[in-house]
Amino acid sequence: MRRDSDTPSSVPFPRRRLLHLGALLAAVAVAVSFPSMAPSPYEITVGIAILNYAVLSTSWNFVGGFTGYISLGHGAFAGLGAYATGLLVAKGELPPFAALFVAAALVAVLAVPVGYAALRVRGASFVIVSIALVLVLLLVFQSWASFTGGSRGLVVPRPFPGMLRAEHHRTFYFLFLALLATALLVWWLIDRSRFGMGLKAIREDEDKAQSLGTPTYTYKLVVFVVSAAFTALAGGLYALWFGDLDPVFQFSILSGAYMVLMALLGGVRRLYGPLLGAVAVGYALEYAKVEYGDTPLHLVVAGLLLGVVVTFMPDGVIPAAAALLGRFRDTGRTSIREVTAAELRGRREQSDGKEVRDGERRGRGA
Amino acid sequence: MSDAEGAPEVGRKPAREPELGPGPEPSLATAGLTKAFGGVTALDSATVSFHHGKVNALIGPNGSGKTTFFNCVTGMIRPDAGHVTYRGRDLTGWPSHRIARAGIGRSFQLCRVFPRMTVLDNLLAAVRPRSLAGQLARSGGREETERARGWLTRMGIEHLERAEARHLSWGQQKLLELAGVLMSEPELILLDEPAGGVNPALIDRICDLVRELNAEGRTFLIVEHNMDMVMSLSDHVVVFDRGRPIAQGPPSVIQSDERVLGAYLGV
Numbered sequence: 001m002r003r004d005s006d007t008p009s010s011v012p013f014p015r016r017r018l019l020h021l022g023a024l025l026a027a028v029a030v031a032v033s034f035p036s037m038a039p040s041p042y043e044i045t046v047g048i049a050i051l052n053y054a055v056l057s058t059s060w061n062f063v064g065g066f067t068g069y070i071s072l073g074h075g076a077f078a079g080l081g082a083y084a085t086g087l088l089v090a091k092g093e094l095p096p097f098a099a100l101f102v103a104a105a106l107v108a109v110l111a112v113p114v115g116y117a118a119l120r121v122r123g124a125s126f127v128i129v130s131i132a133l134v135l136v137l138l139l140v141f142q143s144w145a146s147f148t149g150g151s152r153g154l155v156v157p158r159p160f161p162g163m164l165r166a167e168h169h170r171t172f173y174f175l176f177l178a179l180l181a182t183a184l185l186v187w188w189l190i191d192r193s194r195f196g197m198g199l200k201a202i203r204e205d206e207d208k209a210q211s212l213g214t215p216t217y218t219y220k221l222v223v224f225v226v227s228a229a230f231t232a233l234a235g236g237l238y239a240l241w242f243g244d245l246d247p248v249f250q251f252s253i254l255s256g257a258y259m260v261l262m263a264l265l266g267g268v269r270r271l272y273g274p275l276l277g278a279v280a281v282g283y284a285l286e287y288a289k290v291e292y293g294d295t296p297l298h299l300v301v302a303g304l305l306l307g308v309v310v311t312f313m314p315d316g317v318i319p320a321a322a323a324l325l326g327r328f329r330d331t332g333r334t335s336i337r338e339v340t341a342a343e344l345r346g347r348r349e350q351s352d353g354k355e356v357r358d359g360e361r362r363g364r365g366a
Numbered sequence: 367m368s369d370a371e372g373a374p375e376v377g378r379k380p381a382r383e384p385e386l387g388p389g390p391e392p393s394l395a396t397a398g399l400t401k402a403f404g405g406v407t408a409l410d411s412a413t414v415s416f417h418h419g420k421v422n423a424l425i426g427p428n429g430s431g432k433t434t435f436f437n438c439v440t441g442m443i444r445p446d447a448g449h450v451t452y453r454g455r456d457l458t459g460w461p462s463h464r465i466a467r468a469g470i471g472r473s474f475q476l477c478r479v480f481p482r483m484t485v486l487d488n489l490l491a492a493v494r495p496r497s498l499a500g501q502l503a504r505s506g507g508r509e510e511t512e513r514a515r516g517w518l519t520r521m522g523i524e525h526l527e528r529a530e531a532r533h534l535s536w537g538q539q540k541l542l543e544l545a546g547v548l549m550s551e552p553e554l555i556l557l558d559e560p561a562g563g564v565n566p567a568l569i570d571r572i573c574d575l576v577r578e579l580n581a582e583g584r585t586f587l588i589v590e591h592n593m594d595m596v597m598s599l600s601d602h603v604v605v606f607d608r609g610r611p612i613a614q615g616p617p618s619v620i621q622s623d624e625r626v627l628g629a630y631l632g633v
Contacts, residue, residue, distance in 0.1 A: 189502075194495050197505040201491040204480035211440060211474075212550045213466035213494040 031177055035170045044169040050282035051176035052238055056255070057262035057274035058183045059230035062223050064260065065187075065268035066196060068203035069119070069220070073130035074231055075255035076137050080107050081232025082239035082250050083141065083148060086156040089240075096159035100236040104229050111228035112221070119220045122206065131253060138251035154245040172241040179237060180275070183230050188271055190223070199223055254299075258285075261302060265309045267316025276317060281305060390417035390602075392453065393554055393585050394439060394470070399448035401434055401609075408434035410609035411448065416602065418453065421576060421586045423596045423617075426606030427629055432589045433475055435606070436558055440472050441465045452554065467494060471552030473543050475559050475589075481532035485523065488531050488542055489514035492549035517545040520575070537568045544575070554585045561592040573599055597621060605629065 038044050060074045084103030088094045094102065118129045141148045148154060160168060190196040198219050201209035210216045239245055249255075258281065259274075266277030281302065288298035313320040395415035401408050408431045416422040424432050438445045441462035449458045457465055480488050486506075493510050495501045518524040521541040526534060531542060540560065547555060560576075561569045569592065576586055576599060590596050596603065597617040604614040607629040613620060620626055 192504050192506075193502050194490075194493060194505045195501045197487070197491045197493070198501075200483065200487075201480055204483060205478055207442060207462075208474070208478045208480070209491065210462045211442065211466055211472055212492045212546065213463050214491075215461075215463045217461075 035173050041166040041169050044166075044173050046283075046286050048169060048173050048176055048241065049286060050279055051173065051180055052234060053258065053262060053282040054275045054278035055176060055180045055183055055234040055237075056231060057259045057266075057278050058180065058187060059227050059234060060256075060259035061263045061268055061274045062187060062190070062227035062230065063220075064263055065273070066190065066199035066203060066223055067220055069122070069126050069224075070260060071118075071130040072127050072253065072256045072260060073132070073134045074227070074259050075250075075252055076133040077107055077111065077228040077231035078235035078238070078255060079134075079137060079141070079247070079250035080110065081235030082245050083154065084232070085236030086154050086239045086245050087148070089157055089159075090154065096157075096240050100233065100240065103236045104232040107232035108225050108229040111225045115221045115224035115228075119217065119224060130256075134251050134253055134256060138247055141247035141251060148247065149245070151247065156239050156243050156245065158243055159240050168241075172237070175237060176234075176241075179230075179233055184271060184275070186226070186230070190226075191271065195219065195222075257306075258302065261306050261309070263316075265305065265313075265317055267318040267320075269315065270318045273316050273318050280317075390420065392416070392451075393418040393420075393422070394587060395451045396435075396439065397449045397451075399435070399438055399450065400446045401431075401438055401443065402446055407609050409438060409445065409448075412606070412610045413448075414604050414611045414614070416585070416587055416604070418585055419580075419583065420601040421580050421588065421599050423600035423603045424587060424589045424606060425591070425593075425596055425603060425620075430606040430629070431609040432606055433558060434609075436472060436556055436589065439465075440470060440556065466550060466552070469551075469553035470556065471547040471550050471554070472556040473540075473547055473558055473560065475562065477536070477539050477543050479531040479534075479539050479542050479546065482530055484528050485518065485531055485534070485542055486511070486514055486527040488546050489517060489549045492546045494550055514545075514549060517548050521545045522571075537564050540564060540568070540572070544572075548579070552584070554587065555579070557586065557588045557590075559590055560588060561590055561595050569595060 034047055035044050038047065056074070056078060060071065063069050063071055063074075081103050084106050085096075085099045088099035088102055089096050092099065114133060118126060118133075121129055142150055144150070145152070158168070160171065163171065190199070198209065198214040198216075201212070201214055202216050202220060206216055235250070262277035262281045263274040264277065265280060266273030266275065268274070284301050284305070285298050288301050292298070309316070393416045397413050399409050399412040399414075410431075412431065412435065424435065426432055434443070437443045439450045439457075441457070441460050441464070444459060449456060451457065452465075452468060452470060455468065457468060460468075480491060483491065490506050490510060493505070495503065515524060515527065518527055521544065523534075523538055523541050523545070526538065531539065534542060544557075544560075557576075560572050564572065573595060576588070580586055588596070588600065597620075600617055602614070603617050603620040604611050605620060605623070605626045606612070612625050612629060613623045615623075
């Protein structure tokens, strides 16, 4: 919840901002140079998988992070984005990247009635409702084989037919990176806006926010649609990259659960929380799949991680680390616990001390 | 002064008005407001009106429907029947954010702030942008930050602006809640037990604030059990019992009303 505007005290602020900027530039440099440093195309595919997770969990965080509505069904939007893109290319014969954006727009339109229904309920009920859509779509896409290819899968034509495999991966690595940057930028813009402030108020206390004049339902719906659109873009880009879709993987509860896990791990209140979570979980998942590919061990890893995060770091890694660091810094100005009762009394007396003491006397008399 | 039934209440007030010349300008008013929860009738055809520009109080024993009344008039819950008007405008069935935008702010019985936001953000979250561009604009601009700091200073909690609201004491949270409501620029402020769980010094401070804000033109409607506070602060008192008004008038009259004493003491 630390925004630029939260830090009006001038002393530590420019240094922190400089540090922030330096870290950001370093991260961008590493991300951009990664494909040329990777020893083989395989490492690039791991990079793509992680970037894909990062876009998905950042997209999820538009709803989960701002409003606190935990959607376990966001996999549905990724799957729909993937299938819509694949079908528009394979059957609609649209140019691949036109298909990608048309698909995302279609999913955004579909997200309006879905959000309209789902966002009426809160808390655990919303979680359950959000799962329903994934399960329904899984059945539809499996059964309607004449259109979707069913369990045999849907082959999506490659967007760059002449391109070699390594070059194909490299290109998609940068496409995913650009999508991630866009999602992060939009999240950041919302975070610092009044719209974002309203969304965060919903997370804190929805009725209270509404009683202060925030049109909560509209706000939730708008951010839900934005979230669905970004999720669909990630799914569609995955379809163009991977080239083969299967309903079991596209409409899996797991993909939604991974988004939640990654965002929670990194910290849903932070811009880079889901990205950090995606790097950690994505790498762990890939590692488990490579080393113990024929066992479901990656699920055990994910489950354990979720348990550890929720138990020990309910706010995620970033706030936990920040809190740890904060112990070594001067917190005199940020924490009221650092102010003793005597100091507080002193300050009060300086400003309106007489009034308070008079009040106390009157209060005792009454 | 008091009538057993809700219906004669309606007839009584206009009958008095000629004596007083032009009567007080109506603020919030309800007609036949009814709300039942299962078998419990919380509001039983309540017809009542409050005065614009004044400090109004709503009192009554526990369970007499005061909070339900607040929730119905602010759109938190839908009444089963009846109408709510504010300065002649029908607000019945409006969602609570529209009612807030019509100029009615409220506090909650169990003080509600945004616990994990900073004190300053609690106020910035109450800014109500009217245009789409205003909603997408950056939060915490100079003008609104200064306005927020102004309210915090007035409440005496400006030194806490960067603390998270959940770390504040109960009394400080009460002041923060009031500051948040004021930040949303209401004309009419509904306070649900402002003195509940608050030490005497702070009660005095809240009373002073209400008087000052009223003098600046804001209307108040206060639900409160602290009779000293109600009687010293308010211009107009309405007494509820079993979901309907049983008496209304200036504090001096209410204090000696037998029906009111009966409702409170169970005689």
